[in-house]
Amino acid sequence: MEIKTVDDAAVDSSTVGNTTGNTTVDNSNPLPNRLPKPPIQQLIDWIVDPVRYQVQGRQQFGDVFTANLSGLGSMVVISDPKMIQELLSCDPNKFDIGRGNTLISPLLGTTTLLMLDGEAHRNKRKLLMPSFHGERLQTYAQQIEESIASTTQQWQPGKPFAMLTAARQLGLKIIIKVVFGVREGERYDELTPLMRAWLHVLDSPFRASFIFLKFLQRDFGQWYPWTRIQKRQQRLHELLQAEIDERRASEDSDRTDILSLxxxxxxxxxxxxxxxxxxxxxxxLLLAGHETTAISISWMLYQVYQNPAIIDRLRQEIASLGDNANPLAILQLPYLNAVCQETLRMYPVATLLFPRIPKEPITLAGQTFPEDVPLVPSIYLVHYREDLYPNPHEFRPERFLERQYAPSEYFPFGGGNRRCIGSALAQMEMKLALAHVVQRYEMLSVDSRPVALGRRGFTFGPQTDVGMVVTSRRKAPNSVSVASGQVQ
Ligand code: HEM
Incomplete structure (x- = not known):
């Protein structure tokens, strides 16, 4: 998830190395390797094609360079694993991170985990984390399986469908059931399209500009996009409040959804x-967890169905479980895991981590950086390093069976005190979806040209939807329940 480079009080082109708004930057720690293009051009390049922008920066200057984006300020982009390792293992109190995410506050307010720092962040994480870990997570497997089954049942042989759209529908179902705990009925029926419409603002660079550009955030009447976003948001709050009130009134202690927890x-x-x-x-959680996981599932199925050898190996591995092919056993399969890892390597949904904004000058791998200028590890640049991943543009899950990667060499979910809290849930969704689909469907991509990676608002995903078609259904395997291990 990529939210913001630096707060509005940061460095502009004329003052890089001198001031950050009201803050003085120490001239003895100048910013390294500044990209020479005018900041406005850099902003445009960044919005239009952030991957190319980063690759060019690295080609020109190597593992550390300074970007300067008009209106957003400067940030140091880092793709040196040693420096990233030092950065992620630093005392988190040395940085602000939440304040670099305030761009998203018109949608979420200012008190959510993403926006907090220091003790407030630590406390909020402690409240949220248990819902996403350990045995808790296992209780979600059955609902995830059911949501996958009801989504894929709509795929008709010979009828092309849009994989990303299908994966987003799946992601919404899972969030409404597992996170919100809303049961099917009137509220569920209203929430689904409303959430989809609210999220719509983030799925294209044009619509996301209403978030990037504050002056567009006005009420110009009912047809104006920002007014509509606000209206939807208000209705979402009303529906969620109704759900909360109902829970308080009923005090049903059997509920295991994340809202109840x-x-x-x-x-x-x-x-x-x-x-x-x-x-x-x-x-x-909806914003952070929905599009990210949906994009990863679509890339994964797109890649796998272009590689018959990968599908064969996956099917053999799942078949080797025999009657024990329950979701918990599936989650442990090494090759299936490697396919998910390779997907997250090759298609990082966030190309950058959250910016780490040092509160005072900091030295990493022998290089000193000034306070207040964001340091941003690039997931994309590290995941495509030739020295770590030979032929990085090749989808080759085996690399994750042949070698162990350090957390600073492979970090699709970030690291340190901001590591993604939904990483286990997301990987569970990916693995169960992959196992379910390869066991039941033969499919083909209907796109003659490769689908390119591009900006989709805040996230990075397929630039166009991923067209697929089911060519035939396979004999469905027996399903086994998570809780009992019984064949149903
Ligand atoms: C494949 C799917 C996903 C990917 C690739 C992903 C990636 C990331 C990344 C890169 C970060 C920033 C970490 C950092 O800067 O160190 C992050 C943070 C976060 N993610 Fe995810 N994420 C995914 C799914 C989810 C899901 C399913 C949820 C929850 C339902 C979620 C909730 C969060 C939250 C709350 C944070 C902020 C953590 C904090 O500030 O302490 N993510 N994610």
């Missing part, structure tokens, strides 16, 4: 989250 969570002082905070965290 968050409502019950208490910090060290016995404090829980108030309703507005709960609603905002739910929308934050």
């Amino acid at each position: 968050l409502m019950a969570a208490r910090d060290e002082n016995g404090q829980g989250m108030h309703d507005e905070e709960l609603r905002s965290e739910l929308l934050m």
Whole structure:
């Protein structure tokens, strides 16, 4: 997830190395390797094709260079694993990170995990994390499986369909059920299209400009995009509040969805989250978790179905489980895991980590950087390093069986104190979707040209939707329940 480069008080082209808005930057720590293009040109290049922008920066200057984006300021882009390792293992108190994410506050308010720093961030993470880990996670497997089955059942042999759209539908179903815990019915039926429409703002560079460019955030009447976004947001809050009120009234202790867990969570002082905070965290999880996972699932299936040898190996591996092919066993399969890892390597949904903004000058791998200028590890540049990943443009899951990568060499979910809290949930969705689909469908891509990676608002994914067609259905395997291990 890539949100912002530097707050609005940061360095502009004329003052790089001198001031960051009101803050003075130490001239003895000048910014390294500044890209020479005018900042406005850099901003345009960045919005239009951030991957090419980063690749050119690296070609010109190597593993560390300074970008300067008009209106957003400067940031140091890093693709040296040693420097990244030092950065991610630093004391988190040395950086602000949440304040680099405030761009998204018109959609989420200012109290969600993404925007917090310091103790407030630590406390909020402690409240959220247990819902995404350990045994808790296993309780979601059955609902994820059911959502996958109901989505894929719509795929008719011979009828082309759009894979990214299908994966986004799947992602919404999972979030509504697993995260919000909303059961099917009137509220569920209203939430689904409403959430889709609200998220629509983030799935193209044009629509996302309403977030990037503050002056567009006005109320110009009911047809104006920003007014519509605000209206949808308000209705979403109303529906989520109704759900929260109903839960409080019924006190059903059997519920295992994430909203119920968050409502019950208490910090060290016995404090829980108030309703507005709960609603905002739910929308934050929707925003952070929906598009990211959907994009990864579409890339994965797109790649796998172009490689018959990969499908054969996956099918053999799943078949080797015999009658024990339950979701928990599937999650442990090494080759299936390698396919997911290779997808996340080759197609990082966020090309950069959240900016780490040092509160004071900092030295990493022998190089000193000034305070207040964001340091940003590039997932994309590291994941395409020839020295780590020979032939990086080749989709080759085996590389993850042949070698172990350090957390600074492979980090699709980031690292340190901001590491993605949904990483286990996302990988569970990916693995269960992959196992389900390869066991049941023969498919082909209907696109004659390779699908390119490009900006989709905040995230990076297929520039066009991924056209697929089911050529035939395979004999469905027996399904096995997670809880009992019984064949159904
Ligand atoms: C394939 C899917 C996903 C990818 C590739 C991904 C990637 C990332 C990345 C790169 C970060 C920034 C980490 C950093 O700067 O160190 C992040 C943060 C985050 N992600 Fe994910 N994510 C995915 C799915 C999810 C899901 C399913 C959820 C929850 C439902 C989620 C919730 C979050 C949250 C809350 C943060 C902010 C953590 C913090 O600020 O402490 N993500 N994610």
